[in-house]
Amino acid sequence: MSHAGASCAGGSIQDDPVTIRIPFNRPFIVGKELSYIAEAVANGQIAADGVYTKLCSRFLEERFAVPRVLLTPSCTAALEMAAILCDLGPGDEVIMPSYTFVSTASAVVRTGARPVFVDIRPDTLNLDEAKIEEALGPRTKMIVPVHYAGVACEMDTIMGIAAAHGLRVVEDAAQAVHGYYKGRALGSLGHFGAYSFHETKNFICGEGGALCVNDAACIRRAEIVRDKGTNRQQYFRGEIDKYTWVDVGSSYVPSEISAAFLWAQLEHLEPITSRRQAIFQRYREALSPLEAAGLLRLPRIPAECQTNFHMFYILLPTPDLRDRLMAHLKSVGILSVFHYVPLHNSPLGEKLGCARRELPVTVDVSPRLLRLPFYFGLSADEQGEVIEGITRFLRERA
Numbered sequence: 001m002s003h004a005g006a007s008c009a010g011g012s013i014q015d016d017p018v019t020i021r022i023p024f025n026r027p028f029i030v031g032k033e034l035s036y037i038a039e040a041v042a043n044g045q046i047a048a049d050g051v052y053t054k055l056c057s058r059f060l061e062e063r064f065a066v067p068r069v070l071l072t073p074s075c076t077a078a079l080e081m082a083a084i085l086c087d088l089g090p091g092d093e094v095i096m097p098s099y100t101f102v103s104t105a106s107a108v109v110r111t112g113a114r115p116v117f118v119d120i121r122p123d124t125l126n127l128d129e130a131k132i133e134e135a136l137g138p139r140t141k142m143i144v145p146v147h148y149a150g151v152a153c154e155m156d157t158i159m160g161i162a163a164a165h166g167l168r169v170v171e172d173a174a175q176a177v178h179g180y181y182k183g184r185a186l187g188s189l190g191h192f193g194a195y196s197f198h199e200t201k202n203f204i205c206g207e208g209g210a211l212c213v214n215d216a217a218c219i220r221r222a223e224i225v226r227d228k229g230t231n232r233q234q235y236f237r238g239e240i241d242k243y244t245w246v247d248v249g250s251s252y253v254p255s256e257i258s259a260a261f262l263w264a265q266l267e268h269l270e271p272i273t274s275r276r277q278a279i280f281q282r283y284r285e286a287l288s289p290l291e292a293a294g295l296l297r298l299p300r301i302p303a304e305c306q307t308n309f310h311m312f313y314i315l316l317p318t319p320d321l322r323d324r325l326m327a328h329l330k331s332v333g334i335l336s337v338f339h340y341v342p343l344h345n346s347p348l349g350e351k352l353g354c355a356r357r358e359l360p361v362t363v364d365v366s367p368r369l370l371r372l373p374f375y376f377g378l379s380a381d382e383q384g385e386v387i388e389g390i391t392r393f394l395r396e397r398a
């Protein structure tokens with residue numbers, strides 16, 4: 001399963017004779033990743049919770065004003081932990097967008113709870129806060145806003161609804177590390193926030209994630225759930241003289257090897273973001289004449305949202321044009337990819353009875369959206385080729 005969509009969403013490249021010269025994503029090294037890994041081995045600890053894990057979590061806590069950040073093997077794992085910590089169970093309902101990655105829903109469904117899919121806003125493609133209240137029921141327990149492309153959901157409204165109805169809020173901030181809403185870090189606003197450091201995200205370590213525990217009352221239990229249901233963290237801190245099994249949990253700890261890699265990336269939070277900003281702005285400026293000509297639509301970012309420049313997508317006027325543009329780019333060696341196929345009418349969504357709700361924006365947007373190559377090492381020439389490929393195709397053949 002590839003988040004880049006290269007194998008499951010954007011068409012396989014293996015069975016195609018055309019060589020892809022400009023991929024959709026390319027993992028990168030920005031500093032001391034490899035020497036920190038060597039150091040972790042030399043230190044004699046490559047299992048969980050060594051020096052680098054602590055450096056990463058302290059950094060994220062201070063930088064994003066989160067009471068406790070726990071590194072995890074993935075954002076999926078962090079979402080699963082949040083579901084456990086919110087005591088989700090059979091019969092409970094969870095509000096979320098259908099236009100999201102599978103993990104948002106699977107973390108909920110595996111507890112026996114049911115996703116209730118709500119439509120997205122046509123501008124940001126985020127959960128439409130105006131449509132949440134009509135989806136609430138007596139069993140609603142949680143809301144999962146997904147900050148698509150690193151642009152914040154309307155969090156004040158969402159937190160207000162949650163407070164009025166006694167609901168928990170878990171931010172799926174997988175794409176949103178170092179994105180902000182009214183000056184506050186995404187992931188720090190709900191009761192919990194989940195980050196991803198997957199190789200397709202802004203700051204990477206291969207596979208990795210973190211759970212932001214913003215509800216201080218849940219910190220102790222979050223540590224236990226993460227460590228196989230044991231109170232081992234308290235033992236390590238000398239608070240108890242032996243550790244034992246006290247709650248449900250799993251192994252939600254990442255290796256120090258991943259944390260060592262991640263620490264080198266977090267040391268370059270700003271340079272990585274500036275580079276992404278430059279790529280984003282060039283795409284926006286170069287493609288805005290096409291938007292003015294009605295040939296595509298560019299991303300919208302509300303004034304209260306500071307993006308982390310996670311993604312650059314374009315919306316084409318029709319699904320057919322999107323597919324033809326994608327095929328054209330591929331024919332000249334550029335891999336652009338589509339994104340979420342809605343979950344509500346997926347095979348499992350249908351089976352769970354989630355396909356009954358009408359989600360017109362989700363269904364309209366998903367087949368018209370195209371994500372452009374966007375990675376730290378994308379060169380000016382490569383980006384120029386992508387822009388040229390799109391411009392030519394839309395001007396001549398649209």
Ligand SMILES: *Cc1c(COP(=O)(O)O)cnc(C)c1O
Nearest residue numbers: 074075076101103174196198209
């Ligand atoms: C990438 C992503 C995830 C999954 O992250 P992993 O770290 O691969 O588990 C979940 N939700 C969203 C919105 C994502 O973009």
